[in-house]
Amino acid sequence: MTGTLTIVGVGPGRPELMTPAASAAIAEATDLIGYGPYLDRVATSHPGQIRHASDNRVELDRARHALSLASDGRHVAVVSGGDPGVFAMAAAVFEAVEAGPLEWRDLDIRVEPGVTAMLAAAAEVGAPLGGDFCAISLSDNLKSWTTIRRRLEAAAAADFVIALYNPLSKARPHQLGEAFALLRQIKPPSTVVVMVRAAGSGDVRRIITTLGEVDPDKADMRTLVLIGSTATRLIARDGKSPFVYTLRREVEGGA
Amino acid sequence: MTGTLTIVGVGPGRPELMTPAASAAIAEATDLIGYGPYLDRVATSHPGQIRHASDNRVELDRARHALSLASDGRHVAVVSGGDPGVFAMAAAVFEAVEAGPLEWRDLDIRVEPGVTAMLAAAAEVGAPLGGDFCAISLSDNLKSWTTIRRRLEAAAAADFVIALYNPLSKARPHQLGEAFALLRQIKPPSTVVVMVRAAGSGDVRRIITTLGEVDPDKADMRTLVLIGSTATRLIARDGKSPFVYTLRREVEGGA
Structure with missing residues (x-):
């Protein structure tokens, strides 16, 4: 299993407030997943990159989708506003990991912090x-x-x-x-x-x-x-x- | 009075966690002021840029120094770890502003947020x-x-x-x-x-x-x-x- 999942904080809005580490994580991903308005803030970085925009407010569904893709060997960036650990997507991803199949625990899952609101x-x-x-x-x-x-x-x-x-x-x-x-x-x-x-x-x-x-x-x-x-x-x-x-x-x- | 003062958060450590806005504020400054270990994290960006490294733990003295320089027309960046507003330099600067000469209130003072620890x-x-x-x-x-x-x-x-x-x-x-x-x-x-x-x-x-x-x-x-x-x-x-x-x-x- 070589897939990866990074939950990336894109900061509060202006691109100048997104860290270079967050930008790099997004650029390297094969798949971007996120609530539409956050995804809209980041450009597609290479032609093969797939965007899974969602108007779905159910964070757990989005988290499971991201984990499934990573489990299939994709390099997934979950795009989150602000800092992903503060009232955003990171806790939902780990909740899905705990409740999900055991192999999800072996995935390389990282959090890229950001400037929270x-x-x-x-x-x-x-x-x-x-x-x-x-x-x-x-x-x-x-x-x-x-x-x-x-x-x-x-x-x-x-x-x-x-x-x-x-x-x-x-x-x-x-x-x-x-x-x-x-x-x-x-x-x-x-x-x-x-x-x-x-x-x-x-x-x-x-x-x-x-x-x-x-x-x-x-x-x-x-x-x-x-x-x-x-x-x-x-x-x-x-x-x-x-x-x-x-x-x-x-x-x-x-x- | 055309001086400026920006209190800049350089994030928790790795340069990739410093926002582009913080990097730009540092690059544009004529004067960098900060506690030595934080200043050491940022490169001098142009030959005329002056570094005021300090092993002084008295934040208020450093804040007054920065405000005096800005008051003399310099473009000052106060270099702070993490986010400058969280247990760092920003509150000390505003405390010095309130207690200082009235003209300090007219200075263009900004805070560049960062990823706090x-x-x-x-x-x-x-x-x-x-x-x-x-x-x-x-x-x-x-x-x-x-x-x-x-x-x-x-x-x-x-x-x-x-x-x-x-x-x-x-x-x-x-x-x-x-x-x-x-x-x-x-x-x-x-x-x-x-x-x-x-x-x-x-x-x-x-x-x-x-x-x-x-x-x-x-x-x-x-x-x-x-x-x-x-x-x-x-x-x-x-x-x-x-x-x-x-x-x-x-x-x-x-x-």
């Missing part, structure tokens, strides 16, 4: 992840809303900076508003909130506001939401958007 | 960050050990995957052992623990073990420690290191 979003406004932080997906497709609430409460009480992935979608329009309402019971209304849409793309949109005033309807599935800790601050600038950063040290009277 | 470490073993996770620096140089303990307890109780940066150093050799002891009071001894030294470099070393058996003396300042959630699993392989991943869905009876 939260890092790109933070960089767009300054350094809001400058202290301890956590990343929570608000999607309750695979976990209960009770678990999500518990994690939000714990993160707020322990004064982490919080990055929210998958803040809402058409199928679940109310999660982000509920998350903000919950956080307002624990954190002061002056808490800095940043919403960055399409971070690290050519089409970025930034909103810098507070927990007391944030409007969840301004977010969509391409938005990364950052909620500051007590040490997250704004630096005002004349005629320009403020810088946002989190002090590395603690703040007197911080939660 | 936790993403590279996760990719080395599979997809351990596949669920909600948090990142905590164990350094108590700038925050109290009480705060660190509180965050570890909150993260464990809410069943986050936990990434520990700066696990220990010669000056503080006991933090990691104390963190493991604390986590053992909350999480089962079978919890998966991964220690990856020099992730994303040519010289990586991986330890895959459990919270019950982990030896903190096997870590150093270049080690990234990952502590699994109840959904973090191993996939055994014949004659090879197991894959480690975190299920995207919840586990029955999980904490």
Whole structure:
């Protein structure tokens, strides 16, 4: 068995944010598999390269397809947005490996890391992840809303900076508003909130506001939401958007 | 004032993990500033480019130096390991901006994101960050050990995957052992623990073990420690290191 499978993170959007290692893994593949919008970001590198674009949101099916191809001796790149290990395709591939035929465990499976959305979003406004932080997906497709609430409460009480992935979608329009309402019971209304849409793309949109005033309807599935800790601050600038950063040290009277 | 300052993440080690955007920012700079070992990773790109290597661990001094140069009209790249916004130079630069002369706020200051150590470490073993996770620096140089303990307890109780940066150093050799002891009071001894030294470099070393058996003396300042959630699993392989991943869905009876 000489097939290989690499789960490749293509970064947040701009090609300049994709690592050379990720580009090389894509260039060497015989088969590219991915959700259409991610596949569209990468060029076909040689004439024999086959593209398996999918509008299929069922990650496990895509993972099994990729593993089957690798098992047939193909060199497969699973194309994933951001970093493949953060709310993306890598965990689905390993879940399929564990549940699949034993020979899949012998495949040469690698992960090529990338710049995940939260890092790109933070960089767009300054350094809001400058202290301890956590990343929570608000999607309750695979976990209960009770678990999500518990994690939000714990993160707020322990004064982490919080990055929210998958803040809402058409199928679940109310999660982000509920998350903000919950956080307002624990954190002061002056808490800095940043919403960055399409971070690290050519089409970025930034909103810098507070927990007391944030409007969840301004977010969509391409938005990364950052909620500051007590040490997250704004630096005002004349005629320009403020810088946002989190002090590395603690703040007197911080939660 | 036409100077610029870009805080550039050079990634975890291998040049292939540095984004083209980061490489371009470094190539265009008139001045490179950074802690020696990070500066050593990037080549001088043109004859006039000045390198300000530093063995100075005081990040704020380096930040002020960079801002002064930019203020004099230079094009400065602050070279930072991993992602500059995660336990690295970006927050120090903005802290210096806030405390410094008002004209520093008018400078064109940008952050070029990079692959942070936790993403590279996760990719080395599979997809351990596949669920909600948090990142905590164990350094108590700038925050109290009480705060660190509180965050570890909150993260464990809410069943986050936990990434520990700066696990220990010669000056503080006991933090990691104390963190493991604390986590053992909350999480089962079978919890998966991964220690990856020099992730994303040519010289990586991986330890895959459990919270019950982990030896903190096997870590150093270049080690990234990952502590699994109840959904973090191993996939055994014949004659090879197991894959480690975190299920995207919840586990029955999980904490």
